[in-house]
Amino acid sequence: MDRRARGHDEASEDIYDAKFVKGVFDRCSGRYIAFSLICSFGFTERWRRQCVELMPTPQAPNPTGYDLMAGTGEVWPHLLERFPGLGAITAVDISTGMHLRAMQRLHAHRAHKIAFIEDDVLASDLPDASADFIVSTFGLKTFNREQHARLAKLVARCLKPGGVFCMIEASDPKGWWLRPLYLFHLKVMLPLVERMFLRGARDFAMIGTYSTNFGDASHVAEMLRGEGLEVEFKRFFFGCATAVAGRKPGVFAPS
Template identity: 35%
Template sequence: MKNIYDPNYVKKLFNHMAGSYERMNYITSFGFSIRWRKQFLKKLGNSNNDLKVIDLLSGLGENWVYLHKNFPNAQFSALDFSEKMVDSSRNKAKKIFKGNLHLICENILHNHLPSDYYDIISCAYGLKTFNTEQLEILAKEITRILKKGGSFSFVEVSRPENKWIYFFYKFYLGKVIPVLGKLFLGDPNDYKMLWIYTEQFQNSRSVKDIFEKNGLIVSYDRYFLGCASGISGWKE
C-alpha cells in the first residue's frame, strides 16, 4: 500500500498538479480559499520595516501579492520542494517582486535555511500532507529558523465539525472534484487525494499542540464553520 506521506509521493503528486493547482484550489473551496488566504495572512500584521519574510510550501505563489502588500520593504524568500511548482511560479515572482525574491527548491523537513533569521513565516494549504512525525520535524524547523519575537501563520482546508456541512463537503471534495479533475485534466486521481488528505488531517488542533510543545506561542484559528483551520503565533 502506498504511503501518502512519503515525500517522494507528495512531490510527484504536486509536480503533476502544478499546471492546474491554483484554479482547482479555488473551485474546491467555492472561492473561499482566497478569503481564507487573506484572513490567515492578516494575522501577521503589516510593516514598512526591512523584515525577512519566507513563504513555506509556496506552491504557485498565491500568497505573494498579499505578503508584498503587507510588507513592502521586506526581503522575501519562498520555499517548495516541487520542481514544477517552483518553475511555474517564476513568472509570478518576477512580476510581483521585480527580482527581490529568493526562490528555494528544498524540502522544509531537510533544508539549509539559516537559524534565527526570519521575522515572518507564512504557509498555506500544506499541513495536510504531513503525518505526525513530520509535523514534529516541521515545528522544530519553524522554531529554529524564526527569530525571537518573529511571527508565523498557517492555514489548511479542514474537516467541518457540523455534520451536515461535513456530509456535503465530503461528497463535493470526494466525488464531485475528481469528476471535474477528469473533465478538465483527464485524471481524477490527483484531486481525489485532496479529500483523502483532508479527512486524515481533520483540523489544525493537533498541529497547535505540536508547535506549543516545541516552545512556540500558538493560537488555534478557525475559518467558515471549520471548513478551514490554522495556527498563528510567535517565538518568545
C-alpha cells in the first residue's frame, strides 16, 4: 500500500478505507459547505462551474447520468443551468450525512430530478453503458492510485458510447511560486481554523491531507486514456485545481 495512505497524526488508520472516508464526511457534513467555501476563498464554487463548462455536451436530448462522490450536490445547479433539458442525476456517495444535507437543506425542490445511491462508488454495481454523462467534483482526493485505476474502469464501463465526463479536484500547484503559501494554508491554517472555530482538529484537516496527497489529476487522465476514453487534462488557477474531461468513443444510439 502507498505509504501516504497510512495514518493521520501518527495513527495507523488507512485514510482511504471506505469506512474511514464515510466517517470523516458524515462528521463534516453539517458545516462542510460553509467551511469549504470560506477556506477556499470561494474557489471551490468557481471550479465546480468550470468543471461543468469543460464537460463536452452530451449527445442525448435529455441526458441522464451520475454525480460520483456527490457530497452535498453543489454541482447540480451548474449542471441544470447548462443543460436545462437534463433528464435525471443519480448521485452516488458513501456519506449519509452529506446526502441528507443536500436534500434537506439545498435541493428539496430538485428532488424530482435527483436519485441517490448511498454506497462506496468503487463497490457499487452501476449498470454498464447506463450514463450519458458522469461528473465528479472534489471526490478524487479520497482515493489512492489503485482506487483511481478502478474508478477509471468504472467510468469507461458505465458511459454509453458517445457519453461524456468531467472530474475536478483541488491539486498541488507544483512550480507555482506561491506553492509554499498554498501548502501552508492546507496543512497549517485549515487545522487551526478547525481547532479554533469548529471544536475539532481532525475531520476538516483531513481534507487538506487528502488534497496534498493527491498531487494532481494527470495520472487519472492517463488511467482514463488507458481505458480507451478521449481525455483532456486542464489546470485551473496555476494548478490549484486540475480536471479531466472527455468522451467515450462511439456513436450515440437513442434508446
